[in-house]
Amino acid sequence: MSRATQDEKGKRYLRQMTVAHIREREGADHVDVVFLESARFYRLFKENPAYDDALTLLRGALADRAILEIGTPSIDSDIIEEVHERRPGTL
DSSP states (O other): OOOEEEOTTSSOEEEEEEEEEEEEOTTOSEEEEEETTOSSEEEEETTSTTHHHHHHHHHHHHHHTOEEEEEESSTTOOBOOEEEEOOTTOO
């Protein structure tokens, strides 16, 4: 199960999650991402200013089975707004 926390500004929910699959479709405005900790499909939109960096982190984590910190606008949202490497000392 993922552990969700609200960031210090109260605007994003951060979850520590493991990438299971990335689905990229030609011509789509987003990529779909599946995490081991959730049955839902999450979306990373290409209009996100950090899209390239986020996708690079997601691909690397998929290959390495690494845990990432995923930021969404609310606890029940499926839109990925932020992707970060897991900070040391976090669960």
